[in-house]
Amino acid sequence: MTSESIGTLRAVALDAADHERLAVFYQEFAGWQRVPDDDDDWITLDTTDGWRLGVQRAADHVPPEWPGQERPQQAHLDFRVSSIDAAADRAVALGATVLRRNERWHTLADPAGHPFDVCLGADGPRTLLAGVMLDCPDAKTLSHFYAELLGKPVTYEADGIAMIGEDGAQPVMFQQVTGYTAPRWPDPAYPQQLHLDVTVADVSVAERAVLALGATRLDGAGPNWRVYADPAGKPFCLIWED
Template sequence: MTSEPHRRAIGSLRAVALDAPDIDLLATFYEQLAGWRRAYGDDEWITLVSDDGWRIGLQRATNHVPPRWPGQDHPQQAHLDFRVPDIDAAAERAQQLGASLLRRNERWHTLADLAGHPFDLSANPDDPRTTLMGVMLDCPDAKALSHFYAALLGKPLTYEADGMAMLGEDGAQPVLFQQVEQYTAPRWPDPAYPQQIHLDVTVQDVDAAERAALDIGATRLDGAGSNWRVYADPAGKPFCLVWD
């Protein structure tokens, strides 16, 4: 266990974005499972929001190749961790909504959503709500990648152990990291090596933020729009710097 003081951030976490071939179908699934609400939507992107401040983006990927958890031939790249009052009841409800059960044990259940993205359900019997505890990124080196995102997002390193790390306090949209063997990095935008999930990071001055991100180990990728640019972190995972 460790705790570091907050440092000056390059940007702030805006959204966790999931790729899917049918974003309306996936949005309906998470609305019914987690009680999220639609804040924006068009044919290419839907933004869902939670009562505790999470923003989840759903991005249409017409050539989406779903993960095949737990192997690295078609890796998940990242997953969402939910807390629920009863994991058995929540898993049954998720399956009724179209999810697939991947693994069950006493502490948590792992399922795949309608786009194939794995997610975990863990028990929190003192809270009747379904809440998003955090987003977990797979990586070859949890220590190295957590330190990169600590500098990018300005979140404190609150937990570090062998092959695991966590940024941010519980309840404050933490980002977690788990080290996996034979890690296979995305090769965005190659659909054969999909990103599956990416983070959007809000910045004020994109040119200054880009210089700072490159200085800590990011790589500029060939993707940009009117208010976003695409980069890869040191593990090859794409992320976007976005601005208003």
């Protein structure tokens, strides 16, 4: 896989009807810092270790119903912690809900209903974002699409699962889901739940490249962003300096 990229991962963005509440949850749960911004509908959080989380106000947001596909999660965040029980208890105190407990990880829903996992693996008290996992109908196909888009190598591939990028360097993971239901952005009945923002130098060049890889142009744009759907139907944005 080529190391050249069409763009670079700028942010992982979550939708929420109350984006302020969701931003405060992740600030307090993970210790992230808010980035000053003058956009009333968008809050950016800096993880201090390379990730950025965007929290986007979506007044008509419909939470997922995990684990089914009638209103699927579409994606989830994986956190590494030193104690999954302590992390889950802290998250619940901040407004999360426990969905399932396992020996090595617990699955919870944040205050907007987005599932996330707390997994064993962190040294010390820090809560680390290990990666973002995208649901899809074909993990191999989608991983190769994002490998080309983001210039990250495919570092793991097995039956129904794949990863691009190195551990500790903002990897993106992919899990194959039986009966996968794609978003139909901007239809709130089939919400995107989460999307990736990708920074590009020249949007015209980048658009031609992502369309050649199997993306679809969607009817959404702003002064410095355009919306596309990846081969699994998940929206993502190309962003450039205005």
